Amino acid sequence: MQIKTTVENLKNYQIYLLVLKAIEEFLDKKGYLKIELPVLSPSLIPESYLEIFETEFKYLDKKEKLYLTPSPELFLKRLLAYGVGDCYYLGKSFRNCEPNSSLHSPEFMMLEFYKTKANYMDVAEEVIEMLSFIAERCYSWLVSGSVVNFRKKFGITKKILKQRKHDFSIIYKGKLISFKNWEKISVSEAFKKYAGISSKELFDHQLFIKKAEKKGYQVKGFSYEDVWSQIYSQEIEPWLGKNGYPTLIYDYPKEFAALAKLNPDKKTSQRFEFYIEGIELGDCYTELTDWKEQENRFGQELAKIKKQKKTIARVDKGFIEALKYGLNPCAGIAIGVDRLAMIFCDASSIDKLKLINIT
Amino acid sequence: MKTNAGNLKKGEFVYHQGEIWQIQKAEFYSPGKGSALMKTRLKNLHSGKNIDYTFKSNEPVELVEVESVEMQFLYKDESNLYFMDEKSYNQYSLPISVVGDTSFYLKEGDKYYVYLQNEKPLNIKPPLSVKLKIIETEEAIKGDTVTGAKKPAKLETGVVVMVPLFVKKGDIISVNPETGEYTGRA
Numbered sequence: 354m355q356i357k358t359t360v361e362n363l364k365n366y367q368i369y370l371l372v373l374k375a376i377e378e379f380l381d382k383k384g385y386l387k388i389e390l391p392v393l394s395p396s397l398i399p400e401s402y403l404e405i406f407e408t409e410f411k412y413l414d415k416k417e418k419l420y421l422t423p424s425p426e427l428f429l430k431r432l433l434a435y436g437v438g439d440c441y442y443l444g445k446s447f448r449n450c451e452p453n454s455s456l457h458s459p460e461f462m463m464l465e466f467y468k469t470k471a472n473y474m475d476v477a478e479e480v481i482e483m484l485s486f487i488a489e490r491c492y493s494w495l496v497s498g499s500v501v502n503f504r505k506k507f508g509i510t511k512k513i514l515k516q517r518k519h520d521f522s523i524i525y526k527g528k529l530i531s532f533k534n535w536e537k538i539s540v541s542e543a544f545k546k547y548a549g550i551s552s553k554e555l556f557d558h559q560l561f562i563k564k565a566e567k568k569g570y571q572v573k574g575f576s577y578e579d580v581w582s583q584i585y586s587q588e589i590e591p592w593l594g595k596n597g598y599p600t601l602i603y604d605y606p607k608e609f610a611a612l613a614k615l616n617p618d619k620k621t622s623q624r625f626e627f628y629i630e631g632i633e634l635g636d637c638y639t640e641l642t643d644w645k646e647q648e649n650r651f652g653q654e655l656a657k658i659k660k661q662k663k664t665i666a667r668v669d670k671g672f673i674e675a676l677k678y679g680l681n682p683c684a685g686i687a688i689g690v691d692r693l694a695m696i697f698c699d700a701s702s703i704d705k706l707k708l709i710n711i712t
Numbered sequence: 713m714k715t716n717a718g719n720l721k722k723g724e725f726v727y728h729q730g731e732i733w734q735i736q737k738a739e740f741y742s743p744g745k746g747s748a749l750m751k752t753r754l755k756n757l758h759s760g761k762n763i764d765y766t767f768k769s770n771e772p773v774e775l776v777e778v779e780s781v782e783m784q785f786l787y788k789d790e791s792n793l794y795f796m797d798e799k800s801y802n803q804y805s806l807p808i809s810v811v812g813d814t815s816f817y818l819k820e821g822d823k824y825y826v827y828l829q830n831e832k833p834l835n836i837k838p839p840l841s842v843k844l845k846i847i848e849t850e851e852a853i854k855g856d857t858v859t860g861a862k863k864p865a866k867l868e869t870g871v872v873v874m875v876p877l878f879v880k881k882g883d884i885i886s887v888n889p890e891t892g893e894y895t896g897r898a
Contacts, residue, residue: 402745450748454739569729571771579768582746587766609745636744 357710364507365698368491369706372694375490376443376464379483385466386440390428392447393419396667398427400611401657404450405664406459420666421447424687425465426612427669430640433467433683434675441466443690449664453712455702456632456692460711467685472639473613473623476684477535477601480627480635484599485521485532491697525630525696528597535601536594540621543602548588556606556620578608593628600628612647613638623684629696637686644676713775717750717767725757725776725827725834728765732757732776734835740769757834760809780825780837785818793818795826795833804833814838816871817889841886843898844868849881862894 377387397405397420406421422428425442432440446463453459468476494500495509504510522531544550548568554560558577565580566572572580593600603625607615610622623639641647651668658665691703704710720726720738727733733754742748748769755762767773783795783804792805793815804826808815814836818824825837849865862874865885873887875894884898 402747403742448742451742452740454741456739457741571768575768575771576747578746579770582743582749583766583768585746586741586743586749586751587764591764605745611745633743 354711357704357712359704359708359710362705362708364503365694365700365706366708367503368698369691369694371491371494372487372697373443373462373690375487376483376690378490379486380441380466383479384439385468386437388425388429388432388437388440388442390422390425390442390444392422392445394422394427394669395419396427396669396671397422398424398612398669398672399651399654399658399666400424401654401661401663403448405666406447406449407664407666418667423448424463426685426687427672429465429467429685430672430680431675433469434678434680439466439468453704453710455704456689458691458703458710461703462690462694464688464690465685467640467683469681469683471682471684473603473625473637473684476637476686477625477627480637480686480688481532481535481599487693487697488521488523488532491523523697523699525699526701528630530594530629530696531598534598535627536596536598537601537603538593539604540602540606541604543589543593544584547592548584550584581606581608590628590633591631594630594632599634601625602628610641610650611638612641612650614641632692632696633689634692634696635686635688637684639682639684640680642676642680642682644673647676648673713777714772715775716769717752717771717773718748718769720750720752720767720773723837725778725829726754727774727776728754732829732834736762741766755810755812755835757810760807760812776829776834778827778829778834780827782823783826784823785820787820788815788818793836795824795836804828806833806836810835813892814889816869817842817844817867817887817892819844819869838889840888841895842889843884843886845884846875846879846881849875849879851880 395417403423405423408419410417410419424446429440429442442465445460447460449459451457451459468479521533522529541552541555544555550564554564561577562572562580565584570580570583593602604616604621605624607620607622613622613624615622625637626633627635691706694706695703698706700706704712718740720735722735722738724735725732733756735752736755737753739751741751750767750769752765753762754765781797783797786794786796792807793811795804824839827834827837844867846865847868850863861877863877864872865875865879866872873892873894875885879885886895886898888895
């Protein structure tokens, strides 16, 4: 890897800062408390689908393992259990074994916010309102008198700005995207519509694998989750967020529940993700509050981590203790802010946002 | 030879669904649910068409073994480019649909590398840059100081690229033949 300085990104960087500011302004206005958090932790929540960064604290002959946090969830949920109320973290998170690409960086800016006495769809309302707020803030900044030179320098004409028609929309890759409302589709509707897979086939592992094999996918030696992810990425994702609105896709099969509460059907979980132009931007759950179920899932995740020979971090027992203490109903979302800002900048890659990148 | 899809790199050739494809783009992708994936753009070396395909990152993929041979670019007609191996005097043709936009930057008589699989040409190996002469471009307009302003320039192969305002007719410039980007004056 090397340090890359790109001063040409100044225009996008300014918009990136504007997006950060707008997020904070919106959440502060809505009564969320901003939480400053450590990025080094002595223990983590076991999550088998990601790899972590491990480091060591040294003092004389004492050594202690520390980990860069892949998400602020373990801290925020503690605070929620102890009654801090609606809150958010806007800062760095770290994921290993994910090489740099147009949408990936091992170190990235994450927004995670939690709303109490709420479920995933309540958070969805908040998110669409936030997106439209950011769009409005970017728009009023770009048309304001104080940035005449900025507009001139980067060739942003009033004509370009007028194409947006409304304050609550943006232009991305030549297409108008409105944040007035969501396009909503359930995972099972999406599999039917875009991949021709019925809900009966979707939830039955054997039928699903059979269908995938018929479609020409390699299935031998692969799990339901492996093949499901491949079809989702190949046949579903490219269609999401393409109709002039961001798409909210909801109710993932229980195999992808992670820390989300299950629906009464016991087949799906209260999880949604949202997309613009096929790019995944956020991941939301109605949070699992049952500590026994959580402990159980931790065990399963840990077994998967061992099987995949990934780094095993000390399991955060305090997290389970906090849940035992009692987590009131709440829902939370994690949003990749670099990707989001990239869309507001009309850029094609997250490395076009920053002045210094490690690539 | 087999490899895991997670190791695939741009430019490599693979067997996929019974045909030979060349990787145009390969991005590792970890969706935060389920397993890691490899998102690729594949070019079909028969039709020249591109498709996007997502592999599981640990899925075995069969690589096509190729050799690259230096050849002289002879000429092109409406649908093909013709090359000659100067050692064996064998001639090979490649469809323009497969070579793609890079074909606009190739100069007759110059040497390029061609990938062969058992004597069958698959594609050319695009050089990092090509040096071409500008045969037509406007004089720079005085007082135009917008940062990064560019103007069109026609090159000796007939293709038009965007160049900085100070570049003149008759200059020889370097161009990236894959993107058509001006990379400097030669």
